[in-house]
Amino acid sequence: MQRFSTGNQTFSRRSMLRGALMGAGALALPPLLSACGGSGSSGGSSSGSKVVTYGSNAAVPQPKGAYETLFAQAQKATGYTVDVNWVDHNTFQQNITTYLQGNPQDAFDWFAGERMQFFAAQGLCDQIDDVWAKIGGNYTDAMKAQSKGTDGHYYFVPFDYYPWAVYYSKSLWAAKGYSEPTTWDEYIALAKKMKGDGLIPIAFTDKDGWPAMGTFDYLNMRMNGYDFHIDLMRNGTNWNTPQVSAVFEQWKQLIPYYSPGFLGLTWQEGAAQLLNKQAGMMVLGLDQIGTIFTGAKADDLGFFAFPEINPSYGQDSVEAPIDGMMLSKSPKNRAGAVALLEYLGTAPAQQLWLAADPADIATANGVDTSKYTQPQTDSVTLIQKASHISQFMDRDTRPDFADPVMLPAIQQFLNSPGSVSSILSGIDKQAKLIWASNG
């Protein structure tokens, strides 16, 4: 009893100190914060707590409601109550480094790929081989590979994912008599025809900066292959090469068919052009476009794989970002968090969540696909046919490279397509510096 009260006192003093530091906006103090968090958690690791804390990036109503239903069910299935800290999606991403070094929740939402491996390699999350001993049977080898850190341990439970493809309105295409192109020449010919029909051939928007990354990823994978793409993303060498330069040269052919003023438009405005039948097609993720084509319109959403450019690679790669969950470095209730992740790694859990979100598909095997909408069913087929799955530029490469360097570089290219060589040498020099440094 006495020990408990002493522990309690230290804790409250620590949390007051922490509060004071946070109040001062002391951004540059993560090591100090982590020291507090670490000792606090080891002191208060009272076993048998029935609460698991969870950091969620889904503060907006639509996914939040779905998660609340899910966590209510998780409580029935595991016996652990989930205490959620809801944070806005972008804020969560922006603050992840500080968050993980501070006093994070036991489990939290995150993404697969380099984005997961980067933080795992920094020792900011806990490996979960024990979770995978239970849920391993629910996942394909491709999913398993996407859940491991570079050290071979598991760090991530895949929950849902979605493909990137070329989307269109089926009813518009039926009215105009268009058919799905599979090669580059057919794609360009179709775009030309759409322009003649008074449509915006390709809805394209890049005010947000990231949507254009998907087009780069596809062009690069189609022209140079998956292995080249991943090597480029992971190692940062090769940016100033003829192969990458060719990607941008190819890209130039698309720009005349893009939405006018695309650098001033958000992806929502582009998707609306598709929905309103002003535009013919759009390269985007189901996770985005699926929130625009909802209700009765859902089944009007058709798509095809990004067209083939180099026959030796065909359409063998699909961009399919995986969202999921991880454990923080030293969770206060590890047993509970493990039980929660084990539950989230099952088909019934994912099915329950997907009932409220038709813009994603489940990662675990055994989900009742008869409940999927047409775009969801087609997405499963598209991904299963692929021999390689990439994540997305900002998930396949270092976080301190994707947004600070590539995002403005691609915008600069779209602004002045003539200056490819100087843009590429700029990217190359920055990439070499970033990979050589530790921050």
Add this chain to the structure above:
Amino acid sequence: MTVWEAAPRRRRARRRHLSRGDRVVLTLMAGVPLLLTLSFVWVPALLSIVLSFSSWPGIGGVSSIKWVGLQNYHTIFTIYPQFYPALEHNLIWLAVFFALPAPAGLFLAVQLDKQIRFSRIYQSVLFLPVVLSLALIGFMTELIFSPTQGLLNNLTGHAGQNDMIDWLGNPHLNIWAVLLMACWRQTGYVMIMYLAGLKSVDPSLKEAAALDGAGQWQTFRHVVWPALRPINVVVLVITVIESLRAFDIVYVINQGTNGLELLSVLVTDNIVGEASRIGFGSALATILLLISMAFIVPYLISTFRKDGQE
């Protein structure tokens, strides 16, 4: 200028009669703010300068800091493509803030000071934007200037596909659209400063000038303007500060990319993010600090020197 002469004499006289209690109070009143300023302004600023010579991902303890000398500055000046546009935009911002809202604010203040009818209403209307945060003004900028859905293009018939004016996506246009909105807010801010200054100008001075036969302009030029000198310093300082700290409005629009780069955005991009380049961001912050010093310090020095001579 009797006020200026009287003040120091009074202060000197009072110092001799300080009791112990007075001394404690004064020490606390000077010491506490000093301590706060030191710990929350100067120490972090100095630490930023120190960190600008390092490479540090912000992960792990202080031991993971690697010292790299001037490498960050070298990178910024040679191969960081966003730096020069950001610098240019900050300087444009500064120039525009001096050229438009400062004189416009003064002009409006002088007009409102003339006791015209409905003066209070005009005052509130002009001051209203100052109440809004710059982030909110960023959203308003989008509503007005959005190429397809914005008010401006739809009113002028430039929202169609062929004759669209891309106010937010064209990097040569968007900075001006944003500056227009920022000036709208800044004008009200400057106006209130000057209005407060004008209220403190002794009306008898103006009456005397009028009796001497001075016209409106002459009264302003020779009587009101000199009396406004302390306010001018305040306006100068807030103009420099407001234009260098500009951030929210461009961040709301497109995170400060594609023609809206600002030094403050680059600092944020590099320090606050999934993976931080704290050393690199600190170097950018140090450059921003030097620029603000370059504008403010010389003026303050000359101002204090004049004050000292009087």
